[in-house]
Amino acid sequence: MAIDPSVRIEHRIAALSAPAAHYADAVSYGGLYYISGVLPVDNGGALFGGDDITAQAEQVFRNIGTTLDQVGCSFANVLKMTVFVTSIGDRAKIDAVRRAVFGATKPASTLVEIAALAVPGAKIEIEVTAALPDWGTMMMAIGREQYVEVTTARIKTEILDICTTCGKCATACPMTAPAGLDAADPKALVAGVLAMLGGEEGAPDSARWVEACSSSGVCVPACDYGVDPMFMMEMGRAAMLRQRGAKQVQSDATRAFQGMAKSVRYMSRLFLKPEVFERLDPRAGRPSEGEPSEVIFYTGCNVLRTPHIALICLDILDLLEIRYEVMGGPSHCCGSYQMLKGDVGAATGMAMNTIAKMVSAAAPEVISWCPSCKLQFSSTHLPTYAAVHGEMPFDFTAFYIYLEARIEALAPFMKNPVNRRVALDERAFDPQVNAAVRRILGLIPGLELVELEVEHVGMMRNMIPLEGVKKLTRDAAFEAATQAGVETLATVYHACHREIVSYSATVSFEIVNAIELIADSLGIAYHDSFKEFQMVQDLDQYIDERAEQIAHHRLSIDEARTVARNEFTAHRPA
Template sequence: MTDSPGTAFLDAVNGQIASMSDACTRCGKCVEACPMVEPAGLNPADGPAIVEGMLDLLAGGEGTPDAERWAQVCTNSGRCMTACDYGVNPRLLVNMARIASRAKQGEAVVRRDAHAFFGTMSRSTRVISRLQLAPEVIEKINPPVKPAGEYSATPPDIVFYTGCNVIKTPHIALLVLDTLDALKVSYEVMGGVPTCCGIQQFKQGDGKTAGRVGYNTIERLSRPGASKVVSWCPSCQIQIGEVALPAYKDSYGATPFDLSPITEFFADRLDDLRPLLKHPVRKRVALQERAALPRVTAAVKTLLGAIPELEVVDLDVPVVSTQASHLSILPAFKADLRRREFEAAAAAGVTTFASIFHGCHRELVQFQPQVEFELLNFMELIGESMGLHIPDLYKRLALMKDVDAVIADTADLIAAHRLDLDTVREVVALDMFSGSPAKPAPVAGA
């Protein structure tokens, strides 16, 4: 293989797209199943025409405004995938259609915007994590990637692939590590910018850079020699598992590992985990469910169902998206969905409304003053039953609602990490407070 990783990736994906385009019947069922169509102002009945426009985009044509709009508002819910009867992955087609649409702006503009988008994420991750963690803890959950050949000759049971952003809510990652330790699982932790999945560039339309980043990450994740990599981040699971790994196999003939979510790994080890869930958790819990990886939700419910005296209740609300951030493309729809979730949770009499993923958690906890039930992550419930207690420092800082208060509270860590105060001020304002409710109002029924 003499092509660059980015070119090899695009060649492989475009080959898949060509095969799927031939298999697609233009029935429009994927459009009808998409939960974002109507909120985006599109008509599900126009599904066949929207699909035709999408396929025209993928073939190098102009497409249609409706097809471009559909690609723009995709939240990777995956509902389109289960609606297709012909072996097509509409989620991949829509994502590649977004790349084709943005390519009209010119390669230089797309690459510049993707670089800026990734840079903002990287800076935010670095600063927010260091406002919560001492350097030695950063080293534990975000260790540097070693060169090939410097890992142990005996492969670990798994590589725990954290992704980039869970380190902003480090109590979640630390609870996962403590659970793995309790299960006596051997592992290497890999994550952060050096093992980015490429989703940030992919979402911005820079497919070549996304492919290069994804292929490099696959190589790095393979260095410890584990046959199984377990992911925390749903975006990483989709980007590497559904996009990069299949393309890598087409490019190089094989993949070096299997990738699956950590929740499924824990659910598969439930017989070993159950004896560790010693402490009753007398709570009535509803989950903030997401549609992109339905097996993850099922696994979380299985895990919570094993906790003594904990009750899981289902809410009659739409289940959409990958994480909350994906819904930001339609802010009114996002706000209305959150309102419906809170009202349904209150009507169900829950004590706890639990996030599944880290991005959802960061947004969710900012609304704690509005509701009477607690807002936390499901890993905190598992930790409580195991007797593990790691404080949610992100939530504590976010609820200060004041940049100066956060800076004063974290002064020692700012000094230890030699963070620039102006950068800290800007990142905290944008990351923690830009989406916060300015004036908390009670939720109906709360």
């Protein structure tokens, strides 16, 4: 979690029992996260595990994991532990649990035998010090604040100094009419955004335009003067939100990130057994022994909620004998959640920390699955990094474009027929990605690709902020697919898949992600756990059936139930 290291913050972990005295569950300050002594208790404060030291130790580490999750940390962030036990003879059993939790990571640790603990019957208590996820930024020669200053300077040199307020980007925008701005003067809309960037309040119509932005990207080629309108709108939104006050912005950004991080952590582990999840764990990576990685496969965060997509990508890289390392998840975030809430400092800290990790991997290229991550890095953070350091640290390429560049190597493997009439649920953001997907699908024997005459709005469906537009475009795509007689509607991106796959029972065609069609032709098979999850009839039974898997991942089954219910409800058909 990107938290300002200069601010002391006391953290209350709602999923855990309340502190028994005058102390906080955890405190963050100076880039570090200090966790108060954690006992083997459930969320009601009752002793867990009876007299079994192994069960008690496992519960302690589950509670620590929940506390780390609060700020986007994992056990890989833990620097130091102090372990208090009532019997030194339990050391071996505790160590076995600790090895399972930390894997190859070894924190500094002290073991202390004491007479008794605060909870009767408790045999173990552990206090922890961890590094916050953006601490890597503070360790770099250039501090976060200098990066923010450079980004601010770019607003002047790349937007304010050269924008002529011609209004062409507003004219091209597909969201002006749905936002009720079809009668507004395009030049005035742009001028209002520039006023926000200059520190003024900005006109109400301009604020409405910024709020309605769906990151479709059609504005970019409309500009004749070298301005990146997407960068302009992103910075305009941040400027508008900052008018609410720094504390409110930071609170909103923290809450948004924590909600995402918890959902990703629980849902990905709910869907995957530990040995499979390890492939997507950035702590494990995937570099070949003795040889540097050719690429970093950057998952972003949210694709881990549809993990079959990411696993297929890794199998394709394996098939092509690409040496790669995996990075992603909340501890390697691009900062988009903070940026969407206007916290430019936190977004910059998170993104620069991730860039530092990518640079340390020494791979010449990063391939990204997620388009919003690509936008964050390519439009905002990498240009700022290059302005400070004098060069771009690596190439940042969309996964499908990377795959298309190796289409001759891929083609011989695509032997299995996929006899389906297929339409793409594509978005407007990156026409090159859409073209690459089409070209790769064109290699599949038996697959007939059908064009749908519908408007492609937004970067991904979840990024369309106006619910009316989201519903209208979804209904239009479903109707067009039905009229065209398609058998399969294939989403391009993971978030689009999450948005519409739950409608599978209501339409006459199957809904898959395009990468699944490629996998079918390659003979790669992974179960769509997210789709299965959305189709369940009894959510409690679904969770209970995975109790052992939840325990293996050292998660709270009660918290897993809550997170799953929220995720289930969020994606039900409207």
